[in-house]
Amino acid sequence: MNLEPLDPTTLLAPVDVSDNRPALALVDAVIEAGPYDATWESLSRYRAPQWYRDAKFGISLHWGAFSVPAFGNEWYPRTMYRRGTPTFDHHVATYGPHDRFGYKDFLPHFRMEKYDPQAWVALFKRAGAQFVVPVAEHHDGYAMYDTARSRWKVTQVGPERDVMGDLLAAVDQAWLIAGASTHRAEHWFFMNGGAEFDSDVRDPAYADLYGPALRKEMTPTERFLEDWLLRTVEIIDSYRPQILSFDTGIEEPSFEPYIRRVAAYYYNRAVEWGRDVVINYKWDSFAPGSAMFDIERGTMAGIQSDAWRNGTSVSRTSWGWVEGQDYKDASELIQELVDVVSKNGNLLLNIGPRADGTIPEEEAALLEAVGDWLAVHGEAIYGSSPWVVFGEGPTAATAGSFTDAAAAVYTAEDIRFTRMTEVGHDYVYGIGLVRPQDGRMRIRSFGSDSRLVDRPIIDVRVLGSREQSEWTRTGEHLEVVLPASELAGPGGAVVRIELAPEAAETRIDFFHGLNL
Missing domain, CATH: 3.20.20.80 (Glycosidases)
Incomplete structure (x- = not known):
């Protein structure tokens, strides 16, 4: 590749940053005037914003x-x-x-x-x-x-x-x-x-x-x-x-x-x-x-x-x-x-x-695909909080840093959970990591024999579908029939499960008894 080297005549003179004392004094003045000081004890009062x-x-x-x-x-x-x-x-x-x-x-x-x-x-x-x-x-x-x-x-x-x-x-x-x-x-x-x-x-x-x-x-x-x-x-x-x-x-x-x-x-x-x-x-x-x-x-x-x-x-x-x-x-x-x-x-x-200054086409396409999935299923993501357990299924992603060199090979049995509580509603979202080939999503954590759910299920919906969801509950799992629109495309389907409201004392006792 034939590139011309830098023309040094186009450069400004080097910036003199040999004396940092005045600038550092201004930094310390802001620290001294504010509610946080430069100690870990003070800084640990920080909380991530909502x-x-x-x-x-x-x-x-x-x-x-x-x-x-x-x-x-x-x-x-x-x-x-x-x-x-x-x-x-x-x-x-x-x-x-x-x-x-x-x-x-x-x-x-x-x-x-x-x-x-x-x-x-x-x-x-x-x-x-x-x-x-x-x-x-x-x-x-x-x-x-x-x-x-x-x-x-x-x-x-x-x-x-x-x-x-x-x-x-x-x-x-x-x-x-x-x-x-x-x-x-x-x-x-x-x-x-x-x-x-x-x-x-x-x-x-x-x-x-x-x-x-x-x-x-x-x-x-x-x-x-x-x-x-x-x-x-x-x-x-x-x-x-x-x-x-x-x-x-x-x-x-x-x-x-x-x-x-x-x-x-x-x-x-x-x-x-x-x-x-x-x-x-x-x-x-x-x-x-x-x-x-x-x-x-x-x-x-x-x-x-x-x-x-x-x-x-x-x-x-x-x-x-x-x-x-x-x-x-x-x-x-x-x-x-x-x-x-x-x-x-x-x-x-x-x-x-x-x-x-252009974004590679492959990268733009990936962002668009993520956005398309979120446009339908973002209700389960934005503003959510963790449920009792993060998920279920046979596949576990390797914990720690630099573990994405080889992707985890998930199955239709691998599901993740989030939760959203609104006035009068308590939703848990079962988010499939892979779309099931038979069109049926089976969630073991919501089977009637599960210890994770102590309240009745009052509604089940598949995000992205306007149809009434078809579902059955056995001791082994909650089974939901996915509409055709949720059987293809990147990402997995999302099932919204609405639970009956719980009394405050029941909630406290239930969570206290779980080893999380």
């Missing part, structure tokens, strides 16, 4: 200059400098030696000339998403927003527009919730492979992009940690995201005091704005209860008392755009959503736009 618990489904985006080479995955800027890797060899063969064409040289070719944020958001709404969380900066150090702390940003190099700001404005105009995700924490070592041979990582002229490029055995310097904090604060103040997500890297112990300061600052700013906000974190970087836990590409084993999130992607290959993606199918994405929601979680589903 709107986030109800929303259930959102879209994230991995976009950036790594989508120009579109090879391997979004870690191209790291692996291209690691000798002996396929990406290193591909880079040399395609673009030439690293001292002549490095990662910086991809940035001008990330132009997003076909970018239409309003069209993107319209697609996200059709997909049924309630919130949108783009990556503000990945590990590569290239800011997808207008930062005052770096010249390596989309407003200066590449699109020459604030692509994240434009997207979040479109999100807000569409009455969706706007968020932002920062992955900068691992930048301190990310390009360190280029320091081991003759590459542009060694060139002092570009140290503000590639640096500090330390060995991973070391720890981040105080200057890097201060810069990480202030870049995060800048995102908070400039864009006011109601969801702030952190990727891996901040679990490194040296980040701990800076994490507490960022969280206190964000929560206090949210109080000033009069908005309820959410922080999502991975691994053990936050104290329990101080933010919302995020599993990457995985699930929980059962119902969680606290709300949580699964961040996954439409592809197994890469979070960002690459050629030859290994895409999940629509049924698998719907199964992931249903499984997560049944366990008191939210699903954040990622797509990877191309460098020209």
Whole structure:
């Protein structure tokens, strides 16, 4: 591929961020003035807002200059400098030696000339998403927003527009919730492979992009940690995201005091704005209860008392755009959503736009398919809460992170449950993960011999059908005949089961006696 290298004469001079003391003093002033201080005890008073618990489904985006080479995955800027890797060899063969064409040289070719944020958001709404969380900066150090702390940003190099700001404005105009995700924490070592041979990582002229490029055995310097904090604060103040997500890297112990300061600052700013906000974190970087836990590409084993999130992607290959993606199918994405929601979680589903600003057709089609299913069956998802058990059936998804490499092979016997209580109505939804071939959905948890149900069933309906549902109940199961409209298509059918109202004391005694 014949790409022209970066013209250094087009760049602004490096930004001087050597003295962070005035900016840090302003951060501490906000912390001191607000209800939250930078201690885990104070931060643990946080509670996930109800709107986030109800929303259930959102879209994230991995976009950036790594989508120009579109090879391997979004870690191209790291692996291209690691000798002996396929990406290193591909880079040399395609673009030439690293001292002549490095990662910086991809940035001008990330132009997003076909970018239409309003069209993107319209697609996200059709997909049924309630919130949108783009990556503000990945590990590569290239800011997808207008930062005052770096010249390596989309407003200066590449699109020459604030692509994240434009997207979040479109999100807000569409009455969706706007968020932002920062992955900068691992930048301190990310390009360190280029320091081991003759590459542009060694060139002092570009140290503000590639640096500090330390060995991973070391720890981040105080200057890097201060810069990480202030870049995060800048995102908070400039864009006011109601969801702030952190990727891996901040679990490194040296980040701990800076994490507490960022969280206190964000929560206090949210109080000033009069908005309820959410922080999502991975691994053990936050104290329990101080933010919302995020599993990457995985699930929980059962119902969680606290709300949580699964961040996954439409592809197994890469979070960002690459050629030859290994895409999940629509049924698998719907199964992931249903499984997560049944366990008191939210699903954040990622797509990877191309460098020209278009969303790949395969990814748009997957979002449309999820949206079509939610348009019919969303009653069982949005605003729901867990039932007594999350589900039934012979197949269990592997719990933990990074478990989606091989999809669980569900059967028509695998069902998940959610619950919705309205004035005078108590609904439980049996959500099939696979549509039964014989057209009959059998739910063992609602058989007359089940210990999980202590009240009469007063109505059974199949979502999406206007016909009166045909159903029978035996000791073994509740059997529901599905209409023809619910026998085909991605995802499974949903049966709404209405239970007779229960007295408050009966409910307390019943749940107390169950080992959940």
